[in-house]
Amino acid sequence: TAPKINRMSLTYEKRAEMSKNAIAKQLFNIMAVKKTNLCISVDLTSSTQILELLEKVGKHVCLVKTHVDIIEDFSSDFITSLKELANKYNFLILEDRKFADIGHTVALQYTGGLYNITNWADCVTCHSLPGEGILKALNSKSNCDKGVFLLAEMSCEGNLITPQYTNETVKMAEKYSDLITGFVCQHKDTFKDPGFIQLTPGVQLQSSKDDLGQVYNTPEKVVLENGGDVIVVGRGIVSAKNPESEAVLYKDTLWKCYIKRISGKVE
Amino acid sequence: TAPKINRMSLTYEKRAEMSKNAIAKQLFNIMAVKKTNLCISVDLTSSTQILELLEKVGKHVCLVKTHVDIIEDFSSDFITSLKELANKYNFLILEDRKFADIGHTVALQYTGGLYNITNWADCVTCHSLPGEGILKALNSKSNCDKGVFLLAEMSCEGNLITPQYTNETVKMAEKYSDLITGFVCQHKDTFKDPGFIQLTPGVQLQSSKDDLGQVYNTPEKVVLENGGDVIVVGRGIVSAKNPESEAVLYKDTLWKCYIKRISGKVE
Numbered sequence: 001t002a003p004k005i006n007r008m009s010l011t012y013e014k015r016a017e018m019s020k021n022a023i024a025k026q027l028f029n030i031m032a033v034k035k036t037n038l039c040i041s042v043d044l045t046s047s048t049q050i051l052e053l054l055e056k057v058g059k060h061v062c063l064v065k066t067h068v069d070i071i072e073d074f075s076s077d078f079i080t081s082l083k084e085l086a087n088k089y090n091f092l093i094l095e096d097r098k099f100a101d102i103g104h105t106v107a108l109q110y111t112g113g114l115y116n117i118t119n120w121a122d123c124v125t126c127h128s129l130p131g132e133g134i135l136k137a138l139n140s141k142s143n144c145d146k147g148v149f150l151l152a153e154m155s156c157e158g159n160l161i162t163p164q165y166t167n168e169t170v171k172m173a174e175k176y177s178d179l180i181t182g183f184v185c186q187h188k189d190t191f192k193d194p195g196f197i198q199l200t201p202g203v204q205l206q207s208s209k210d211d212l213g214q215v216y217n218t219p220e221k222v223v224l225e226n227g228g229d230v231i232v233v234g235r236g237i238v239s240a241k242n243p244e245s246e247a248v249l250y251k252d253t254l255w256k257c258y259i260k261r262i263s264g265k266v267e
Numbered sequence: 268t269a270p271k272i273n274r275m276s277l278t279y280e281k282r283a284e285m286s287k288n289a290i291a292k293q294l295f296n297i298m299a300v301k302k303t304n305l306c307i308s309v310d311l312t313s314s315t316q317i318l319e320l321l322e323k324v325g326k327h328v329c330l331v332k333t334h335v336d337i338i339e340d341f342s343s344d345f346i347t348s349l350k351e352l353a354n355k356y357n358f359l360i361l362e363d364r365k366f367a368d369i370g371h372t373v374a375l376q377y378t379g380g381l382y383n384i385t386n387w388a389d390c391v392t393c394h395s396l397p398g399e400g401i402l403k404a405l406n407s408k409s410n411c412d413k414g415v416f417l418l419a420e421m422s423c424e425g426n427l428i429t430p431q432y433t434n435e436t437v438k439m440a441e442k443y444s445d446l447i448t449g450f451v452c453q454h455k456d457t458f459k460d461p462g463f464i465q466l467t468p469g470v471q472l473q474s475s476k477d478d479l480g481q482v483y484n485t486p487e488k489v490v491l492e493n494g495g496d497v498i499v500v501g502r503g504i505v506s507a508k509n510p511e512s513e514a515v516l517y518k519d520t521l522w523k524c525y526i527k528r529i530s531g532k533v534e
Contacts, residue, residue: 043372045379067368069336069382070375100367100394102423105310108337112312114381115336127367129396131425156369158398160432168427 007194008227009264012037019195020177023123023147027092027181027197027230031062034090037223037258038251039063039199041096041234045070047078051085053238057247058089063199063230065094068115079120094149094199095121103133111141123147123181128169135172139179147181152190155202155215166190188227200228204236205253219250223257274461275494276531279304286462287444290390290414294359294448294464294497298329301357304490304525305518306330306466308363308501312337314345318352320505324514325356330466330497332361335382346387361416361466362388370400378408390414390448395436402439406446414448419457422469422482433457455494467495471503472520486517490524 007015016028031037040061042050050071054064064086068074086093095117099106106126111118118141126134126148138148152169154161170191173180182197183190190198204216216236222228231254233247240246274282283295298304307328309317317338321331331353335341353360362384366373373393378385385408393401393415405415419436421428437458440447449464450457457465471483483503489495498521500514507513 043375045375067372067376069380070372071380074381096368096372098367100365100396101363102421105334105337105363108310108312109334113336113338114341127394127396129367129394129427130421130423131427133423133425154369154397156397156400158400160396160398160435162429162431164429165427165432 005194007192008188009262010194011262012229012258015194018193021147021179021181021195022145023092024181024195024197026122027062027147030090030092031230034059034062035255036060036062036251037228037230037254038247039065039094039230039232040237040247041065041201041232042238043067043070043234044238045072047071047073047075047081051078051081053243054082054085054089056244057237058085058091060244060247060251061089061091063092063094065096065232065234066121067096068117069097074114083120092122093120094123094125096125098125098127098151099134099138100127100129101134102130103137106134107137107141110138118142118146121146123149125149125151125184127151128165128172132172132175135176135179139176142179144178146179148176148179149181149184149197149199152183152185153187154184155186155217157215182229186226188225190227198227198229199232200226200230201232201234203228203231203233205250219253219257223254224261272461274459274496275455275528277461278529279496279525282461285460288414288446288448288462289412290359291448291462291464293389294329294414297357297359298497301326301329302522303327303329303518304495304497304521305514306332306361306497306499307504307514308332308468308499309505310334310337310501311505312339314338314340314342314348318345318348320510321349321352321356323511324504325352325358327511327514327518328356328358330359330361332363332499332501333388334363335384341381350387359389360387361390361392363392365392365394365418366401366405367394367396368401369397370404373401374404374408377405385409385413388413390416392416392418392451394418395432395439399439399442402443402446406443409446411445413446415443415446416448416451416464416466419450419452420454421451422453422484424482449496453493455492457494465494465496466499467493467497468499468501470495470498470500472517486520486524490521491528
């Protein structure tokens with residue numbers, strides 16, 4: 001393998017060229033064009049509320065992270081509207097499914113059921129816990145135009161991911177680099193290949209912790225110290241009085257961190 | 268804690284008395300009354316097919332394991348029929364959801380969305396990977412009449428579960444013994460408390476392996492050597508020409524193994 005350049009100092013445009021996964025390329029390019037590395041996590045249970053929120057924040061984000069299985073009134077109309085917004089505002093859709101079963105089952109969960117995830121999600125999240133079979137299954141259903149974010153680390157308290165688990169996850173991903181968009185992880189040294197994207201959740205403008213063990217960090221810490229490429233913000237924007245202005249605030253803060261990072265003045 | 272008796276030699280009736288979780292008690296008693304330790308995994312994508320299958324095999328199983336998210340025509344009518352069959356044939360329902368997210372999200376996935384799992388599933392499967400917050404979340408929604416099978420081991424090739432992961436999972440379960448029905452695991456020494464149930468998948472009358480890395484063992488090996496209490500059979504019955512006679516064959520074979528085990532003639 002070629003010597004790996006430190007991704008911390010590379011632009012998203014440059015890294016798009018280095019990605020083997022079609023969705024990673026596309027996402028890096030959207031980030032560069034829209035000047036945003038903000039992903040909004042829409043953990044709302046009403047499809048109307050989700051669509052209203054995205055109408056407000058869609059232009060400020062590169063990625064929309066969904067949990068379709070918490071939506072009370074999910075329908076194919078919702079998916080149609082969601083895809084229209086994705087086209088209108090040029091964002092990608094990540095279904096945060098956290099697949100974690102054997103390959104045979106995951107293949108059915110990915111393509112079937114009421115949600116038919118392959119039909120609308122550009123990418124999904126997936127645990128490496130069950131081993132390579134899960135990637136083999138997703139790959140067999142991806143037609144080279146889908147992506148997977150593998151969970152290499154988690155930010156919640158007391159999680160059982162060890163450094164060895166993380167290493168094996170990264171190794172597993174390298175075998176499926178056409179499929180893997182990047183990693184959900186917390187540290188800049190978790191992986192080296194600049195073609196992968198570091199998706200980092202658990203960010204708020206003020207650091208804090210919720211009562212179910214989720215820990216929050218600041219944008220500076222996450223982008224400059226920890227190497228986050230796409231930053232997931234949920235409740236910080238969704239629960240704000242004015243989600244649009246809050247999204248702009250996050251977008252600008254996070255983008256400044258990225259500009260500072262590629263300027264080479266950090267590290 | 269009290270000295271632990273070797274669960275391998277205890278009857279299911281006796282163990283029901285030792286369970287702190289309501290579903291574990293109920294499941295042990297169903298097993299004893301119906302003389303079956305067979306769980307059918309209904310990995311079918313049509314609700315009609317699932318209901319037809321359960322009409323045939325319901326009387327031979329103690330537990331029905333579902334993946335509702337692969338059913339193409341899921342509806343509230345399906346759930347009504349499923350619950351009627353559960354009452355008619357006296358089996359419990361396990362939704363094999365493999366929860367694997369942070370607590371806040373899992374609480375929503377468990378109680379909400381189109382599937383409304385708490386409404387009909389007696390128990391669910393859950394990964395310990397995200398740490399204790401996931402159990403705290405499920406516990407907060409369980410009203411003392413639901414159960415959780417924690418994945419302490421997996422049977423698929425190359426999975427990342429280590430002995431340490433397994434130990435930490437068991438320790439985590441012991442803190443939530445009112446909630447935990449048992450473990451999805453592969454070995455009799457994985458846990459000691461006879462009040463927990465060992466649910467073991469990956470069983471076929473002949474041992475084999477599928478092309479996505481799932482490994483299958485024989486009933487004798489799983490019950491007598493490995494300590495399986497409830498044995499999950501899927502494709503072995505579902506894909507059989509005559510699922511009912513195949514279910515009877517599995518039931519009788521597995522029950523004989525259990526009788527041999529409690530006779531104390533093994534080990």
